[in-house]
Amino acid sequence: MTILDIEGVNLHYGTVQVLWDVSMRLEEGEAVALVGANAAGKTSLMRTISGLMRPSGGRVALFGEDITGRDPAEIVRMGLSHVPQGRFLFPQLTVRENIESGAAYLPRAWQVKDRTMAWVIDLFPRLGERMGQKAGTLSGGEQQMLAIARALMAKPRILLVDEPCLGLAPIMVKAVFDALGEIKKQGITLLLVEQNVWKSLEFSERGYVMENGRIVHRGTSAELLADDKIRKAYLGL
Numbered sequence: 001m002t003i004l005d006i007e008g009v010n011l012h013y014g015t016v017q018v019l020w021d022v023s024m025r026l027e028e029g030e031a032v033a034l035v036g037a038n039a040a041g042k043t044s045l046m047r048t049i050s051g052l053m054r055p056s057g058g059r060v061a062l063f064g065e066d067i068t069g070r071d072p073a074e075i076v077r078m079g080l081s082h083v084p085q086g087r088f089l090f091p092q093l094t095v096r097e098n099i100e101s102g103a104a105y106l107p108r109a110w111q112v113k114d115r116t117m118a119w120v121i122d123l124f125p126r127l128g129e130r131m132g133q134k135a136g137t138l139s140g141g142e143q144q145m146l147a148i149a150r151a152l153m154a155k156p157r158i159l160l161v162d163e164p165c166l167g168l169a170p171i172m173v174k175a176v177f178d179a180l181g182e183i184k185k186q187g188i189t190l191l192l193v194e195q196n197v198w199k200s201l202e203f204s205e206r207g208y209v210m211e212n213g214r215i216v217h218r219g220t221s222a223e224l225l226a227d228d229k230i231r232k233a234y235l236g237l
Ligand SMILES: Nc1ncnc2c1ncn2[C@@H]1O[C@H](COP(=O)(O)OP(=O)(O)O)[C@@H](O)[C@H]1O
Pocket: 013, 018, 036, 037, 038, 039, 040, 041, 042, 043, 044, 045
């Protein structure tokens, strides 16, 4: 079943066009990598999908329903959560309060928040040990886990994750990927932007490559990892 269907999306910031005719489709349960150099438009595409930006053309459909230009909170309610680049946690609030905030304004998710929280703490035991600690005092890796945990509180069927490992130590990178693997195993569809292109393609079944706001390659991860142009441009080989 198609979960997310993006067709011919254009996006402008003022008069500057940053997305050009972007099309992409995600089937339920798959992990898809979105690869591209700095400023290619990956974050802008994710922000357009989750309703934070309104495209100037094209269409985004979630579960077959047109959500173009819809309110971001409504899109979360429909089952799409977004872990933004930069995390945007509440540094003065505790880990518990940050996690809970992911279910706020979502009556159905709020009703089952204790059970959902038990599940996310199971995914991220480090957070369970730090529930009363202020988010701003966590390490970078723990903050990233917290950002993912918060997004999971909405009980998404699809999760967009933007640069989760930026600036993290290798051991934390591994912990984040382990958690993403567990999330995937539980059937949640993933769209992943990650600097470590090798790791993100190894993790995903398929990938899209973006350059200057356009999708320039698409294929299975095996195809992309074997492609000479991609090996040179993104894998340093
Ligand atoms: N709020 C904004 N206003 C104007 N231009 C922006 C804004 N956000 C991003 N851009 C521009 O859009 C382009 C794509 O950026 P972005 O989506 O962040 O790329 P990526 O995530 O691939 O690094 C860049 O040229 C960037 O400077």
